[in-house]
Structure formats: structure tokens, C-alpha cells
Amino acid sequence: MAEKYTPQEIEPRWQAQWVADGLYKVVEDPDKEKFYFVTMLPYPSGDLHIGHWYAMTPSDAAARYRRMQGYNVLFPIGFDAFGLPAENAAIKKGAHPYKWTLANIDHMRGQLRSMGAMWAWDHETVSCDPEYYKWTQWFFLKLYDMGLAYKEFAPVDWCPNCNTTLAREQVWGDDRHCERCGTPVIKKELNQWKFRITRYAQELLDGLETIDWPERVKTMQTNWIGRSEGAEVTFTVAPDCLSDAQPGEGDLGVFTTRPDTLWGATFMVLAPEHPLVSRITTPAQQAAIGAYVQQASRLDEIARGAVDKEKSGVFTGAYAVNPVNGARIPIWIADYVLMTYGTGAIMAVPAHDERDFDFALKFGLPIVPVIDRPDGRAKSVIWDGSVTEGFEAALQGAGIAYKYLTIPERGRFFGVPLESDAEIDAFTAILQAHLRPGHWADIVGRRWQVVFDDAVMTLDSAAADEAIMARCQAGYDYMGQFRTTMAMWSDVAWYSDVLFHHEYGTMIHSGAFSGTPGGRAKADVTAWLAQQGVGKAAINYRLRDWLISRQRYWGAPIPMIDCPTCGTVSVPYGDLPVVLPEDAEFLPTGESPLKFHAGFRNVTCPQCGGDAERETDTMDTFMCSSWYHYAYVTPYHKAGQRLSPNDTPWDEAQGAYWLPVDQYTGGIEHATMHLIYTRFFTKAMRDMELVPFDEPMLRLFNQGMILGEDNEKMSKSRGNVSAPDDLVVRHGADTIRAYLMFIGPWELGGPWNSKGIEGVARFMNDVWNLAVDGEGQIGNSSYDEKAVRELRRTAHQTIRDVTSDIEAFKFNTVVAKLMALRNALKAARSTAIYGSAAWDEALDSLLLLVAPIAPHISEELWQRRHPGPSVHVQRWPAWDADAAKEDVITLVVQVNGKVRGKIEVPAGVDEAAARELALADPNVQRHIAGKTVRKVIFAGGSLVNIVVA
């Protein structure tokens, strides 16, 4: 009986041996091409999850493959060790965050080692080590010196459970809850440190084109940065509404993406927090405005998320002047205008902006269309009592289609859809000829006219709106309920699809610009605004500055000091790190212990020597992870030494060799957080002249998520968690690794299946038995050239296919193809090929190709066959194109696209021969009998399609 495969024995033995041999020691070697491979570092929660295996072991396989290809590979690991869970554990269990974290890291190191990954442990970094966060603080000072860090008193999102502020991207969902604990956030006004990431908005956008990242991430970042092009236009508060104004004080700048709609701006809306609100509100509106502003701020505190919320707002009593036509327009406040975007004020163009349209209808504000409908559609509704006999016949005579509409209690109407200018002209003429005195009908969608028996009025201004309504209300009491012409029209359900649009189109009702085609309108108006000195082209970004202050203990202290004499003063570089005091008290009040720690808080001002106070906020942990892939290069560089602004956080020779990251892998959930911050960091580092490149990671791959057997996210509460430690005991790390890679495309993730892993376990057993079992074989078949060639072909095709698949991170098909090679070897084992040169070649190839996937079994078997250097330093096998080539192929014969025959032919058969063979096939003959062959297609060297009719 042959020796059994026992991963439980083999795996720890090799893991220890590799450490002893220094197999994964990394040394810079200028003669070798480097490959810097990083997988996102774990948070030391205390227990390794199968998700970590899913993220890390395929990365390890890819890194090992690079190494076997001859690259000098750096594949480091570290811990993102600051963060709330440690502090919460401290409050709950009394364990100090530092001890708690280090104990977790210690446990996790062991778990990580059980993966058998080729981590460069010499390069490990732990972000909560003072020698690490010394540099995190150094970066803060550098950013501060560059004017990229600033302190601002502003409303921020606050998690009442975690007792800290959150960055915008850490607030999730419709109910705006905390990313970490799920508690809905509230608004708080606090003095906070921020980084000017917005200064790099355009570069962050442009840089995306230079990196090989998934389109999905690029799209998410593009949307998050949210560039929009338009113009800044200066409206002014009407002089009588801001009596004591200094010059320029009444200027009310707005950002708009649609300067071509300026003539349709019939009112303005300010954010409730806008500084001008209190200045311009008239005494009569004071009470209402005050109440609304207060309600708006409270609403922020409770829940801002109300989707599809009814529009609300209050008139300030003040007016502004529209710079393009001098129109006097009312200024309102409303919470749909955000203080944090653009200028906190908008010009409202209700005819072409849906939010403004809703608002105007609700509050009776005039709506004036200023962009023609590109589709040319218009509609008219005429009460049959408004027109004289013969109207209907005239419509028919002119070939104008119409239908009858019945409006309850108002009788019968003609509904006339109008599709062209000519039709509208003809229709207007007929209408005018048939309208009874005192009656009217309207044309909406285009033209925007009300045709009276004696006049035509056009809705081309707020004044016209008033005039039209005056006349309609005078003519018909029913219209008294409507405040604007558009409100009157919107009462007619049949009009609903032509009243509003936001397309670009020919400008109308816009003074001298009327008639400007949509393609030019925006540019033309912008140029004119600049020339008039009332506006200019402008670009706005949705991206906000990065809020990094956290009101918690367990983070890197912000190295700043507040001095009553000198103001905000930075800690001198040479004094870093600002160390977290170990004797802090963790109380369940939620307040940061640093706030109450006198020894930490009270300092001497480095500038004047007087008493001063230390900043007690710590930094967002994304700050630590923004530069950890630089820290790996030389862990804890200059440990124990004083720093200066001219330092480099890593050994410069090492940095020059390894940087930047060639391949990065990790989850998609960081698309608009870590992955944007670290790009910002690198661009700032380039401006500090620390690095000569613009992007931190050249290639990125996002793996999917491993789910529970029930296809749901794994969670303890669902009880669907697969614990990796148990799995290692049962199956061994190699089997888990291979199974996780086999389960499906890496980027998609998928459900764990405890049955499915059996197939991979059998594979490992088979590989083992193929190499170890001395019994199979021989039989009495004679040595067969053809069978040898076939085994070699399979082996070389496998090398070829596995190489291209591993290159593309298609691990699932890599494993499938290795299984197929296993099948071929199993079949060959009971033939005379067993033990031949071809057999040895195929088996060695299998072991080499398996090595990145299953490092232990491949090493054990390789050493048994070839005692000496590790399988992991062997050269990745090359395929022989000749050996891989098929010599017989199946010629598929189709008749009219359906398969009617398959013929074995020599590979490389020419068209004439293929055609002849195909047509001679008896079944094919049967299908073309009695029909005319129209065409014969020969494709791909292996398919003939005979087209008959």
C-alpha cells in the first residue's frame, strides 16, 4: 500500500523548512526585474476569515507565478492596526487597545502562516507601532506645510454610537448610517482637520486614463469626483433689498451647467445656511425664514435621507437682478440647494430643470421656456364650444390629425398633436379663423402661445406670464385657481409629456441669443458672459475635501498644538512621534480619553514656550493605509531617529528599486475611499519630491466576495461562516487554496460549497498518487508512439493555457485545466507510457504548474522526485508549440448552419480538401440531396458550412 497524502503533516513541515531556508527573504537585485505585488492589508480583528483566504491566496498564486517567471518579487504583508474595534473592546473588556491589537496580530500571524503564502515577513509593518505612525504624523506635517491640511469649523457627519466624525464616504445608504456600526449619523458643528484633496480633483480624474485598473473602479471614481462643466454667473441682490451694502456685497454668484438657459431663470434659491440669507430677508419674512432655517438644520440632525421628499422653501422677500435681461426675480431659500456644492445658491430655471420645475409649480413661480424642444412636438387642446362650425372640417381639410378628449364636467375638447412648424402655422391660422369672441386656445410644447380671437400672446417672460394669466382669469373664472400659465397647462393631463424637457436645443425667448442652435448655445453664452463681465466658464467638482479628524483615542495623534498666543502651531518634525499615552482611561462615555488626559493635553508651545494645548483628535485610519505600500519598502525606517522635513520615509535605494506597486489586489468596497486617498497621497508625495511617478499602483484587480453556502453574505448571526482554521485541519491549506480558486471567476466571488471542495481534495489525492504510488502502470500494452505524442500534447497545451489564464487571473480555468492534465496522467498510468520520459515530463510539468496554487504538495512531491532546490525557485515551464500542436482534428460539417457530419482529418487540411470531404460525407449528402449548393464556407481550419437552397 502506497503512502497516503497527509497535508496535516506535510504543510507545517514545509512552512517551517521554508522559513529555515530563507526561501521568502527578499533582496534587491539590480540584475533582476522587480515585481512589487501588494494585496490589501488586513485589519487585525483577531480572527482570520475565509474572506481573507479568498482575497489573499489567489494573489499569492499570482505572485509565485511571477517569481517562477524570474522576477524578483516583493509580496509583503502588514496590519492596518488602528481603528475603533480595539477601543470598543477596551471599553467593554478593559483590555488596552494596544495589547488587544498586538494579541490579535500575533494570533493572526499564525493563521496567515497556515496559508502557506510567500509573504516577505521581513517587510511587515503594523500601523499602530509608534515607529510607523511617526511617519504618518510626518506626512501630516508635510501636507500642512504644503497648505494641503487645514482646520475648519463646519457641520460634519457624526456617529452617535462610535462617538466620532466620519468622512463623507463612510456614511452609507438611504438612511445615512455609519459604515462601521450602522447607526444613523447626525450633524454636528466641529472644528475639524481636512485635507485639500479637491486641489487634485482634475489630476485624479486624468490619472485614471494612465492606469490599468478595472473600468468599474474608474467609473466609480469618475462619478465620485463628479466633474461638471458650466459657468459661474453673477446675479446681484436688487439694491433696494440690501440697502447698506458695500460694493460687491450684493453679488450672488451661482454655478450652472446650463448658461444657455439663463433667460429662463425666473427666481433664485439659496441654501438655508447661505450667509446672505439673514442680510436680505425682509422684516415681513423674518419669522418664516427663521423657522425654516431652524427646521432645515434640525432636519439635518434627524434624517436627511427622505427620498422623493416634497419640495419645501420660503421666500426671503428680497429680489435679485438677472444679469442677462435685468429681470427682477424673487430670492427663495430651500433645502434642495446644498451649501456644500457650488456656491450654495442657484439660479432656478424651472422650464428646464426638474427640481426647479416642481418647486415653481408648488409655489406659483413663473415658468418660462427658453430652449426649443429638439423633437419639435407641440400640442393644443380646444374646447369645442370655443370654435365656430367648420373648425373640425378645416382641420380635416388641412390634413391635421386630432382626437376627442373628454374632460369631466368641462365637456368635449379637440386634442391636436402638432409635429412640425408648418403644421403649427396652418393650425394657428385655422384657429384664429374659428375662435369665438372671448375664447382662446393654447399651443404648448413649442411656440408656447395662447391664441385669442383677437391676439396671440407668447409665454416668453415672467411679465408675459402675468399678462396671459390676467387675461385668462378675466375671461374664465375657472382659471382663477392657477397662479401661472404653466400651472394652468399642467392641469391638462394630456399636456404632461410636452411641458418640460432638459435637452439642449435652439434658444428661444432669449433676446439676441434667440435662434442660437443647441450645439453652440452653451459656449456662445459663456463667451458673452465673460465679455460682459458677469460670468465666466467654470468647472465644479462633487469631490469634497477629506475630513481626517476622529474624536477617538486609537489612532495616530494629529501632531498639532493650539497656543493661546501663537494660534495653531505644528509639532516640530524632530519631536515626532506624538505618542499615545498608555495610561489613558477608557470610559463608556464615548468621549476620547485623550481629552481628559492632562499629561497628553498640556504642552509647552514650541514657538513661544508658553502653556498650550495639544490637539486631541486622532487621524482617520485611511491616513495610515494611504502610504503603507511605501512603508513596506523599508519598515520603520529611521526607527529611533529624529526626523526632519527633508527625510524620506524609506531607504531611497530600496524605494528606487521597488516602487511603484506593479500589481494591487483587493475588494471593490474601497473604490471611492482608500483607492482615491492613496492616489491623492501619491500625487502629493510627488509634489514633495519623494517619488518620481504620479500613480501608486499600476494595475489593480478586484476580487469578489466569498458567500456562505446559502448564497448570503457570511456572518456569525446567520451561522453560515466557514472557519478557515477548521478547514485547514480537515483538508489542508493546499486544498482550500485550490478550491477557492476553482469556485468561479475571482472577480465575481460566489457561495462556498462544502461538497464542492471534495472534487479538489480528490485532485490533490490524485496528484499525490500519480507521483508517489509505485504500483499503477505497465499492464501489457506495448509502448505506443501515438499515445506518447498525445500525452505530450496534453501536457504542453496545459502549460500554454495555464500560463495565459494565470496571467489573466482566471484561476478557475487554471485549476480546471490542471485537473484535465491529471485525468490524462491517470489514463496513461495503466499503459506502457508509465515511467517513460514523456510521463516524467508530463508529471513534472503538472507539479510545476500546481506549485503557485498548492505550494506544499508540489514542494513535497518535487523534492521526492528532484531533491534539491525548492519547486518555487524552478523556472516556469515553457511549452513546445510543436508538441502542443494537434495532428488530427474533427472537421465539423454544417448544412445551413446545422451540424450534419464530423470527419477526422489531418490538422492543416486545406479548403479544397475539406470541401471535398465534407460534400462526400453520406449524412451531408442526404441533407443536400435535391438542393442547390449556393455557397461553401470554410472557417477556422476546422469547419465547413454548406449553404443550400
Added chain:
RNA sequence: GGGGCGGUGGCGGAAUGGCAGACGCAUCGGUCUUAAAAACCGAAGGGGCAACCCGUGUGGGUUCGAAUCCCACCCGCCCUACCA
């Protein structure tokens, strides 16, 4: 509302213009066994004795040929959301 990804046997999935279902799981039959498990060998998309027919969410289109390309729709998941 906007954007993205996806829909293929009982299941995970392969095939990105040329034999649909590679590889594996589960299933069924067989060998071994007192028996079962394991292991090994074999079968297998559905229908039909067969020739064949039908099959990649639905409907159309392009093509000699479509899971694959185009159009419309349905369903699922993810991201985003009053961004002017």
C-alpha cells in the same frame, strides 16, 4: 431617478462570431464488499426507438453561422442619488 455588472443543465461554472455545457459537484448504473463508506470504471441538457427536433431570461435584427454583435423589454445584484 442616474450609472454599472450579470441572467447558460439539478448546482458552481466553461465557451466572447464557428461542435453549447470544458472542469468539478450532485445524480444514476457497474466493480470491489456480508453490507455500507471510500476508491475505481461508465452514463448523463430536454424530447424521441430512431432519423431528427428543441435548447444559453423574452421578443426582434445583423450574419453562411449568434450564448457571444445590434435594438427593445423583463428579472436579479452592486454603486450612487435634490450635485444646480
